[in-house]
Amino acid sequence: MSLPVVILMAESAIIRKGLMQILNEFREFEYKEADHPLRIDQLENAVNASLIVVSENLFHPELPLNQFLSDHHDLFPKLLILRFPGSTEALNFPVTTIYLGDSEQEVLSVCRKIVRKNFHDATPGENAEVSKREREIIRAVALGMTSKEISDMLFISPHTVITHRKNINRKLGIKTVSGLTVYAILNNIITTDELE
Amino acid sequence: MRITRNIKMADVIHIDHWLLTVLKRFDISLGFGEKKVEEVCEMHSVDVDFFLEIANAYHDEHYFPRTHLQTYPVQLLVSYLKSTHEDYLTQIIPQIEEKISALISYYSNEGKNMSILQKFFLEYKKELSIHIQREEDRVFPYVLEIGKAHEALQLPQALYEQINRYSIHDYFKEHDDVEEKLYDLKNILLKYLPQGRISLLQQELINALFGLEKDLNNHSRIEDKVLVNKVAIMERELLTLYQSKL
Numbered sequence: 001m002s003l004p005v006v007i008l009m010a011e012s013a014i015i016r017k018g019l020m021q022i023l024n025e026f027r028e029f030e031y032k033e034a035d036h037p038l039r040i041d042q043l044e045n046a047v048n049a050s051l052i053v054v055s056e057n058l059f060h061p062e063l064p065l066n067q068f069l070s071d072h073h074d075l076f077p078k079l080l081i082l083r084f085p086g087s088t089e090a091l092n093f094p095v096t097t098i099y100l101g102d103s104e105q106e107v108l109s110v111c112r113k114i115v116r117k118n119f120h121d122a123t124p125g126e127n128a129e130v131s132k133r134e135r136e137i138i139r140a141v142a143l144g145m146t147s148k149e150i151s152d153m154l155f156i157s158p159h160t161v162i163t164h165r166k167n168i169n170r171k172l173g174i175k176t177v178s179g180l181t182v183y184a185i186l187n188n189i190i191t192t193d194e195l196e
Numbered sequence: 197m198r199i200t201r202n203i204k205m206a207d208v209i210h211i212d213h214w215l216l217t218v219l220k221r222f223d224i225s226l227g228f229g230e231k232k233v234e235e236v237c238e239m240h241s242v243d244v245d246f247f248l249e250i251a252n253a254y255h256d257e258h259y260f261p262r263t264h265l266q267t268y269p270v271q272l273l274v275s276y277l278k279s280t281h282e283d284y285l286t287q288i289i290p291q292i293e294e295k296i297s298a299l300i301s302y303y304s305n306e307g308k309n310m311s312i313l314q315k316f317f318l319e320y321k322k323e324l325s326i327h328i329q330r331e332e333d334r335v336f337p338y339v340l341e342i343g344k345a346h347e348a349l350q351l352p353q354a355l356y357e358q359i360n361r362y363s364i365h366d367y368f369k370e371h372d373d374v375e376e377k378l379y380d381l382k383n384i385l386l387k388y389l390p391q392g393r394i395s396l397l398q399q400e401l402i403n404a405l406f407g408l409e410k411d412l413n414n415h416s417r418i419e420d421k422v423l424v425n426k427v428a429i430m431e432r433e434l435l436t437l438y439q440s441k442l
Binding site: 187 | 379
Protein backbone atom coordinates (compact mmCIF):
# COMPACT_ATOMS: atom_id res chain seq x y z
CA MET A 1 0.00 0.00 0.00
CA SER A 2 3.01 2.32 0.04
CA LEU A 3 2.77 5.35 -2.25
CA PRO A 4 5.45 6.60 -4.61
CA VAL A 5 7.26 9.61 -3.19
CA VAL A 6 7.53 12.85 -5.15
CA ILE A 7 9.90 15.60 -4.03
CA LEU A 8 9.01 19.10 -5.19
CA MET A 9 11.74 21.70 -4.89
CA ALA A 10 10.51 25.08 -5.98
CA GLU A 11 10.47 28.46 -4.35
CA SER A 12 6.94 29.21 -5.44
CA ALA A 13 4.07 27.57 -3.58
CA ILE A 14 1.94 28.13 -6.67
CA ILE A 15 4.29 25.94 -8.68
CA ARG A 16 4.49 23.22 -6.03
CA LYS A 17 0.73 23.04 -5.48
CA GLY A 18 0.09 23.33 -9.21
CA LEU A 19 2.32 20.35 -9.90
CA MET A 20 0.51 18.38 -7.22
CA GLN A 21 -2.79 19.21 -8.81
CA ILE A 22 -1.57 17.96 -12.20
CA LEU A 23 0.06 14.85 -10.74
CA ASN A 24 -3.12 13.93 -8.87
CA GLU A 25 -4.70 13.26 -12.27
CA PHE A 26 -2.28 10.38 -12.62
CA ARG A 27 -2.35 8.70 -9.23
CA GLU A 28 -1.89 9.18 -5.50
CA PHE A 29 1.55 10.25 -4.27
CA GLU A 30 3.27 11.12 -1.05
CA TYR A 31 4.68 14.63 -1.46
CA LYS A 32 7.71 16.27 0.12
CA GLU A 33 8.09 19.98 -0.49
CA ALA A 34 11.07 22.29 -0.19
CA ASP A 35 11.29 25.95 -1.11
CA HIS A 36 15.08 26.11 -1.32
CA PRO A 37 17.69 23.83 -2.88
CA LEU A 38 18.26 21.25 -0.18
CA ARG A 39 21.21 18.99 -0.26
CA ILE A 40 19.62 15.76 -1.26
CA ASP A 41 20.82 14.00 1.90
CA GLN A 42 18.83 16.54 3.92
CA LEU A 43 15.65 15.34 2.30
CA GLU A 44 14.21 12.29 3.87
CA ASN A 45 13.25 9.62 1.38
CA ALA A 46 15.33 11.06 -1.47
CA VAL A 47 16.69 7.59 -2.10
CA ASN A 48 13.19 6.16 -2.31
CA ALA A 49 11.70 9.02 -4.28
CA SER A 50 10.26 8.18 -7.67
CA LEU A 51 10.34 11.71 -9.00
CA ILE A 52 12.26 14.82 -7.95
CA VAL A 53 11.18 18.06 -9.57
CA VAL A 54 13.69 20.88 -9.21
CA SER A 55 12.89 24.41 -10.26
CA GLU A 56 15.85 26.08 -11.96
CA ASN A 57 15.18 29.48 -10.42
CA LEU A 58 16.33 28.13 -7.06
CA PHE A 59 19.83 28.48 -8.46
CA HIS A 60 21.98 31.53 -9.13
CA PRO A 61 25.59 32.30 -10.10
CA GLU A 62 26.88 31.50 -6.60
CA LEU A 63 24.91 28.29 -6.58
CA PRO A 64 24.90 27.09 -10.19
CA LEU A 65 22.43 24.48 -11.35
CA ASN A 66 25.17 22.67 -13.27
CA GLN A 67 27.11 22.29 -10.03
CA PHE A 68 24.05 20.80 -8.32
CA LEU A 69 23.66 18.38 -11.23
CA SER A 70 27.29 17.33 -11.24
CA ASP A 71 26.96 16.53 -7.51
CA HIS A 72 23.88 14.37 -8.01
CA HIS A 73 24.54 12.04 -10.92
CA ASP A 74 22.83 9.19 -9.10
CA LEU A 75 19.53 11.08 -9.15
CA PHE A 76 19.34 11.63 -12.91
CA PRO A 77 16.84 8.83 -13.58
CA LYS A 78 14.32 10.48 -11.26
CA LEU A 79 15.21 14.12 -11.77
CA LEU A 80 13.05 16.58 -13.66
CA ILE A 81 14.28 20.15 -14.09
CA LEU A 82 11.66 22.85 -14.41
CA ARG A 83 12.94 25.53 -16.79
CA PHE A 84 11.65 29.06 -17.09
CA PRO A 85 10.82 30.91 -20.29
CA GLY A 86 13.86 32.83 -21.49
CA SER A 87 16.37 30.84 -19.48
CA THR A 88 19.60 30.66 -21.41
CA GLU A 89 21.97 28.67 -19.25
CA ALA A 90 22.81 25.45 -21.05
CA LEU A 91 22.61 22.28 -19.01
CA ASN A 92 25.79 20.20 -19.15
CA PHE A 93 24.04 16.97 -18.24
CA PRO A 94 21.46 14.71 -19.88
CA VAL A 95 18.53 15.36 -17.54
CA THR A 96 14.84 15.54 -18.38
CA THR A 97 13.33 19.01 -18.47
CA ILE A 98 9.93 20.66 -18.69
CA TYR A 99 9.13 24.29 -19.30
CA LEU A 100 6.87 26.43 -17.16
CA GLY A 101 4.70 27.04 -20.23
CA ASP A 102 4.24 23.35 -21.11
CA SER A 103 0.70 22.08 -21.35
CA GLU A 104 -0.87 19.97 -18.63
CA GLN A 105 -0.73 16.95 -20.92
CA GLU A 106 2.99 17.39 -21.63
CA VAL A 107 3.85 17.77 -17.95
CA LEU A 108 1.75 14.77 -17.05
CA SER A 109 3.25 12.54 -19.70
CA VAL A 110 6.86 13.39 -18.77
CA CYS A 111 6.18 12.84 -15.06
CA ARG A 112 4.35 9.62 -15.76
CA LYS A 113 7.30 8.22 -17.69
CA ILE A 114 9.73 9.00 -14.90
CA VAL A 115 7.51 7.59 -12.16
CA ARG A 116 6.83 4.39 -14.13
CA LYS A 117 10.55 3.81 -14.47
CA ASN A 118 11.21 4.27 -10.76
CA PHE A 119 8.19 2.87 -9.02
CA HIS A 120 6.82 -0.62 -9.30
CA ASP A 121 3.46 -0.98 -7.70
CA ALA A 122 3.03 -4.53 -6.77
CA THR A 123 5.98 -6.55 -5.69
CA PRO A 124 5.79 -9.83 -7.58
CA GLY A 125 3.14 -12.14 -6.22
CA GLU A 126 1.19 -9.40 -4.52
CA ASN A 127 -1.96 -10.20 -6.41
CA ALA A 128 -1.53 -13.93 -6.23
CA GLU A 129 -3.45 -16.16 -3.88
CA VAL A 130 -1.61 -17.36 -0.80
CA SER A 131 0.70 -20.29 -1.51
CA LYS A 132 0.54 -23.72 0.08
CA ARG A 133 3.47 -22.91 2.38
CA GLU A 134 1.84 -19.62 3.35
CA ARG A 135 -1.37 -21.45 4.26
CA GLU A 136 0.64 -23.71 6.56
CA ILE A 137 2.11 -20.66 8.23
CA ILE A 138 -1.27 -18.92 8.58
CA ARG A 139 -2.56 -22.05 10.23
CA ALA A 140 0.33 -22.14 12.69
CA VAL A 141 0.01 -18.42 13.51
CA ALA A 142 -3.73 -18.78 14.04
CA LEU A 143 -3.07 -21.64 16.44
CA GLY A 144 -0.92 -19.29 18.46
CA MET A 145 2.56 -20.48 17.48
CA THR A 146 5.49 -18.07 17.53
CA SER A 147 7.80 -17.59 14.54
CA LYS A 148 10.48 -19.59 16.36
CA GLU A 149 8.12 -22.54 16.93
CA ILE A 150 7.00 -22.42 13.31
CA SER A 151 10.59 -22.46 12.08
CA ASP A 152 11.31 -25.56 14.22
CA MET A 153 8.20 -27.33 13.00
CA LEU A 154 8.74 -26.64 9.29
CA PHE A 155 12.55 -26.95 9.35
CA ILE A 156 13.06 -23.49 7.90
CA SER A 157 15.01 -20.55 9.30
CA PRO A 158 13.23 -18.03 11.56
CA HIS A 159 14.19 -15.41 8.99
CA THR A 160 12.27 -17.30 6.28
CA VAL A 161 9.23 -17.52 8.55
CA ILE A 162 9.32 -13.77 9.06
CA THR A 163 9.56 -13.16 5.31
CA HIS A 164 6.56 -15.43 4.76
CA ARG A 165 4.60 -13.60 7.44
CA LYS A 166 5.36 -10.23 5.89
CA ASN A 167 4.21 -11.49 2.48
CA ILE A 168 1.03 -12.86 4.02
CA ASN A 169 0.27 -9.53 5.74
CA ARG A 170 0.75 -7.70 2.49
CA LYS A 171 -1.24 -10.07 0.30
CA LEU A 172 -4.21 -10.32 2.63
CA GLY A 173 -4.16 -6.81 4.05
CA ILE A 174 -4.34 -8.33 7.53
CA LYS A 175 -1.68 -7.38 10.04
CA THR A 176 -2.69 -8.74 13.42
CA VAL A 177 -2.63 -12.30 14.72
CA SER A 178 -6.30 -12.20 15.65
CA GLY A 179 -7.13 -10.91 12.18
CA LEU A 180 -5.27 -13.85 10.66
CA THR A 181 -7.19 -16.19 12.94
CA VAL A 182 -10.47 -14.84 11.58
CA TYR A 183 -9.17 -15.28 8.03
CA ALA A 184 -8.06 -18.83 8.80
CA ILE A 185 -11.50 -19.78 10.10
CA LEU A 186 -13.42 -18.11 7.27
CA ASN A 187 -11.23 -19.95 4.77
CA ASN A 188 -11.39 -23.31 6.52
CA ILE A 189 -7.67 -23.35 7.29
CA ILE A 190 -8.56 -24.11 10.89
CA THR A 191 -11.82 -24.88 12.64
CA THR A 192 -13.25 -23.08 15.66
CA ASP A 193 -12.86 -26.31 17.68
CA GLU A 194 -9.11 -26.29 17.18
CA LEU A 195 -8.89 -22.87 18.78
CA GLU A 196 -10.14 -24.02 22.16
CA MET B 197 -11.02 25.62 3.41
CA ARG B 198 -10.41 27.27 6.75
CA ILE B 199 -13.41 27.57 9.05
CA THR B 200 -13.74 31.03 10.57
CA ARG B 201 -16.00 32.75 13.09
CA ASN B 202 -17.91 34.65 10.43
CA ILE B 203 -19.13 31.71 8.37
CA LYS B 204 -22.72 30.58 8.87
CA MET B 205 -22.77 27.47 11.03
CA ALA B 206 -24.99 25.69 8.49
CA ASP B 207 -22.35 26.36 5.81
CA VAL B 208 -19.69 24.79 8.02
CA ILE B 209 -21.61 21.53 7.79
CA HIS B 210 -21.95 21.95 4.03
CA ILE B 211 -18.16 22.27 3.87
CA ASP B 212 -17.63 19.09 5.88
CA HIS B 213 -20.60 17.17 7.23
CA TRP B 214 -18.33 15.05 9.46
CA LEU B 215 -18.10 18.16 11.65
CA LEU B 216 -21.58 17.31 12.95
CA THR B 217 -19.75 14.87 15.21
CA VAL B 218 -17.73 17.75 16.61
CA LEU B 219 -20.86 19.84 17.19
CA LYS B 220 -22.39 16.93 19.04
CA ARG B 221 -19.34 16.72 21.31
CA PHE B 222 -19.68 20.44 22.03
CA ASP B 223 -23.36 19.92 22.84
CA ILE B 224 -24.37 22.30 20.07
CA SER B 225 -27.82 21.53 18.71
CA LEU B 226 -29.20 21.87 15.19
CA GLY B 227 -31.50 24.63 14.00
CA PHE B 228 -28.82 27.30 13.57
CA GLY B 229 -30.89 29.32 11.11
CA GLU B 230 -28.68 32.00 9.58
CA LYS B 231 -26.46 32.32 12.65
CA LYS B 232 -22.71 32.58 12.29
CA VAL B 233 -20.22 30.32 14.02
CA GLU B 234 -19.47 32.88 16.72
CA GLU B 235 -23.15 33.49 17.45
CA VAL B 236 -23.93 29.81 17.74
CA CYS B 237 -20.91 29.31 20.00
CA GLU B 238 -21.99 32.18 22.21
CA MET B 239 -25.53 30.78 22.48
CA HIS B 240 -24.12 27.51 23.75
CA SER B 241 -21.41 29.10 25.94
CA VAL B 242 -18.64 27.59 23.85
CA ASP B 243 -15.28 29.40 23.57
CA VAL B 244 -15.21 30.33 19.88
CA ASP B 245 -11.41 30.28 19.48
CA PHE B 246 -11.34 26.84 20.98
CA PHE B 247 -14.19 25.67 18.76
CA LEU B 248 -12.37 26.94 15.64
CA GLU B 249 -9.17 25.24 16.68
CA ILE B 250 -10.91 21.89 17.09
CA ALA B 251 -13.11 22.23 14.00
CA ASN B 252 -10.14 23.12 11.77
CA ALA B 253 -7.86 20.44 13.17
CA TYR B 254 -10.67 17.92 12.67
CA HIS B 255 -11.49 19.07 9.17
CA ASP B 256 -8.04 19.73 7.68
CA GLU B 257 -5.31 17.15 7.95
CA HIS B 258 -2.65 19.76 7.26
CA TYR B 259 -3.92 22.15 9.87
CA PHE B 260 -1.39 23.54 12.24
CA PRO B 261 -2.41 25.42 15.40
CA ARG B 262 -2.08 29.21 15.32
CA THR B 263 -0.55 30.80 18.37
CA HIS B 264 -3.11 33.57 18.59
CA LEU B 265 -5.82 30.99 19.15
CA GLN B 266 -4.00 29.45 22.08
CA THR B 267 -5.69 31.54 24.75
CA TYR B 268 -8.28 28.99 25.90
CA PRO B 269 -7.49 26.95 29.03
CA VAL B 270 -6.25 23.42 28.55
CA GLN B 271 -9.11 22.10 30.72
CA LEU B 272 -11.45 22.79 27.81
CA LEU B 273 -9.35 20.62 25.57
CA VAL B 274 -9.27 17.79 28.07
CA SER B 275 -13.00 17.83 28.55
CA TYR B 276 -13.55 17.85 24.80
CA LEU B 277 -11.27 14.83 24.38
CA LYS B 278 -13.09 13.09 27.21
CA SER B 279 -16.46 13.64 25.57
CA THR B 280 -15.00 12.15 22.39
CA HIS B 281 -13.90 9.08 24.34
CA GLU B 282 -17.34 8.77 25.85
CA ASP B 283 -18.89 9.02 22.42
CA TYR B 284 -16.78 6.06 21.26
CA LEU B 285 -17.53 3.89 24.25
CA THR B 286 -21.21 4.62 24.73
CA GLN B 287 -22.45 5.22 21.19
CA ILE B 288 -20.22 4.50 18.22
CA ILE B 289 -18.75 1.18 19.32
CA PRO B 290 -22.05 -0.24 20.67
CA GLN B 291 -23.75 0.65 17.39
CA ILE B 292 -21.12 -1.19 15.39
CA GLU B 293 -21.37 -4.09 17.79
CA GLU B 294 -25.11 -4.29 17.16
CA LYS B 295 -24.58 -4.34 13.41
CA ILE B 296 -22.04 -7.13 13.73
CA SER B 297 -24.46 -9.17 15.84
CA ALA B 298 -27.16 -8.62 13.24
CA LEU B 299 -24.79 -9.72 10.48
CA ILE B 300 -23.90 -12.84 12.40
CA SER B 301 -27.53 -13.84 12.88
CA TYR B 302 -28.13 -13.18 9.19
CA TYR B 303 -25.38 -15.66 8.35
CA SER B 304 -26.47 -18.15 10.93
CA ASN B 305 -29.92 -18.26 9.28
CA GLU B 306 -28.06 -19.39 6.20
CA GLY B 307 -26.28 -22.07 8.23
CA LYS B 308 -22.94 -20.26 8.46
CA ASN B 309 -21.18 -19.71 11.75
CA MET B 310 -19.56 -16.28 11.78
CA SER B 311 -19.32 -15.78 15.52
CA ILE B 312 -15.57 -15.35 15.14
CA LEU B 313 -16.26 -11.83 13.86
CA GLN B 314 -17.88 -10.93 17.13
CA LYS B 315 -14.98 -12.33 19.09
CA PHE B 316 -12.57 -10.29 17.00
CA PHE B 317 -14.54 -7.11 17.50
CA LEU B 318 -14.72 -7.68 21.25
CA GLU B 319 -10.94 -7.90 21.33
CA TYR B 320 -10.74 -4.67 19.38
CA LYS B 321 -13.16 -2.99 21.76
CA LYS B 322 -11.13 -4.14 24.74
CA GLU B 323 -7.92 -2.73 23.29
CA LEU B 324 -9.57 0.56 22.44
CA SER B 325 -10.93 0.84 25.99
CA ILE B 326 -7.49 0.17 27.45
CA HIS B 327 -6.02 2.81 25.18
CA ILE B 328 -8.66 5.33 26.25
CA GLN B 329 -8.35 4.41 29.91
CA ARG B 330 -4.61 4.97 29.81
CA GLU B 331 -5.10 8.48 28.47
CA GLU B 332 -7.73 9.32 31.05
CA ASP B 333 -5.79 7.86 33.97
CA ARG B 334 -2.28 8.93 33.09
CA VAL B 335 -2.09 11.57 30.38
CA PHE B 336 -4.98 13.88 31.21
CA PRO B 337 -4.13 14.29 34.93
CA TYR B 338 -0.61 15.28 33.90
CA VAL B 339 -1.95 17.79 31.37
CA LEU B 340 -4.29 19.31 33.95
CA GLU B 341 -1.46 19.64 36.44
CA ILE B 342 0.64 21.47 33.88
CA GLY B 343 -2.35 23.72 33.17
CA LYS B 344 -2.74 24.49 36.87
CA ALA B 345 0.96 25.25 37.34
CA HIS B 346 0.93 27.43 34.26
CA GLU B 347 -2.03 29.41 35.49
CA ALA B 348 -0.49 29.90 38.94
CA LEU B 349 2.93 30.68 37.42
CA GLN B 350 4.37 28.23 39.90
CA LEU B 351 6.22 25.04 39.03
CA PRO B 352 6.36 22.62 41.97
CA GLN B 353 9.58 20.62 42.33
CA ALA B 354 7.85 17.28 41.66
CA LEU B 355 6.33 18.54 38.42
CA TYR B 356 9.67 20.02 37.39
CA GLU B 357 11.26 16.60 37.73
CA GLN B 358 8.38 14.97 35.91
CA ILE B 359 8.73 17.29 32.90
CA ASN B 360 12.40 16.43 32.65
CA ARG B 361 11.82 12.72 33.06
CA TYR B 362 8.67 12.14 31.03
CA SER B 363 7.18 15.05 29.11
CA ILE B 364 4.05 15.26 26.98
CA HIS B 365 6.01 14.11 23.92
CA ASP B 366 6.88 10.86 25.67
CA TYR B 367 3.25 10.17 26.51
CA PHE B 368 2.33 10.22 22.86
CA LYS B 369 5.30 8.24 21.64
CA GLU B 370 3.84 5.01 22.95
CA HIS B 371 1.77 3.18 20.39
CA ASP B 372 -0.39 0.11 20.16
CA ASP B 373 -2.06 -1.84 17.39
CA VAL B 374 -5.58 -0.52 17.88
CA GLU B 375 -5.52 0.98 14.40
CA GLU B 376 -4.24 -2.23 12.83
CA LYS B 377 -7.15 -4.27 14.14
CA LEU B 378 -9.65 -1.88 12.60
CA TYR B 379 -7.77 -2.06 9.30
CA ASP B 380 -7.89 -5.87 9.46
CA LEU B 381 -11.60 -5.89 10.15
CA LYS B 382 -12.32 -3.71 7.12
CA ASN B 383 -10.35 -6.06 4.90
CA ILE B 384 -11.98 -9.15 6.33
CA LEU B 385 -15.43 -7.72 5.64
CA LEU B 386 -14.52 -6.49 2.17
CA LYS B 387 -12.51 -9.46 1.00
CA TYR B 388 -13.21 -12.62 2.95
CA LEU B 389 -16.89 -12.89 3.84
CA PRO B 390 -18.85 -15.56 1.97
CA GLN B 391 -19.78 -14.27 -1.46
CA GLY B 392 -23.21 -12.85 -2.07
CA ARG B 393 -25.05 -9.64 -2.81
CA ILE B 394 -24.07 -6.68 -0.65
CA SER B 395 -26.83 -6.31 1.90
CA LEU B 396 -27.87 -2.99 3.39
CA LEU B 397 -26.57 -4.27 6.70
CA GLN B 398 -23.09 -4.95 5.31
CA GLN B 399 -23.10 -1.56 3.67
CA GLU B 400 -24.03 0.15 6.92
CA LEU B 401 -21.42 -1.78 8.85
CA ILE B 402 -18.65 -0.95 6.40
CA ASN B 403 -19.70 2.71 6.30
CA ALA B 404 -19.64 2.76 10.09
CA LEU B 405 -16.13 1.26 10.21
CA PHE B 406 -14.76 3.74 7.68
CA GLY B 407 -16.47 6.52 9.64
CA LEU B 408 -14.97 5.31 12.91
CA GLU B 409 -11.52 5.10 11.35
CA LYS B 410 -11.76 8.63 10.02
CA ASP B 411 -13.00 9.94 13.33
CA LEU B 412 -10.23 8.17 15.24
CA ASN B 413 -7.63 9.61 12.88
CA ASN B 414 -9.03 13.10 13.34
CA HIS B 415 -9.15 12.57 17.08
CA SER B 416 -5.51 11.53 17.27
CA ARG B 417 -4.57 14.49 15.08
CA ILE B 418 -6.23 16.79 17.62
CA GLU B 419 -4.24 15.06 20.34
CA ASP B 420 -0.95 15.13 18.46
CA LYS B 421 -1.15 18.61 17.03
CA VAL B 422 -3.35 20.63 19.35
CA LEU B 423 -2.90 19.01 22.74
CA VAL B 424 0.77 18.04 22.51
CA ASN B 425 1.66 21.37 20.95
CA LYS B 426 -0.16 23.38 23.60
CA VAL B 427 1.19 21.39 26.52
CA ALA B 428 4.74 21.49 25.12
CA ILE B 429 4.57 25.30 24.97
CA MET B 430 3.38 25.43 28.59
CA GLU B 431 6.12 23.00 29.66
CA ARG B 432 8.76 25.19 28.04
CA GLU B 433 7.41 28.35 29.64
CA LEU B 434 7.25 26.69 33.04
CA LEU B 435 10.85 25.51 32.74
CA THR B 436 12.01 29.00 31.79
CA LEU B 437 10.12 30.40 34.75
CA TYR B 438 11.69 27.81 37.04
CA GLN B 439 15.18 28.64 35.85
CA SER B 440 14.63 32.38 36.19
CA LYS B 441 13.69 31.90 39.85
CA LEU B 442 16.86 29.97 40.70
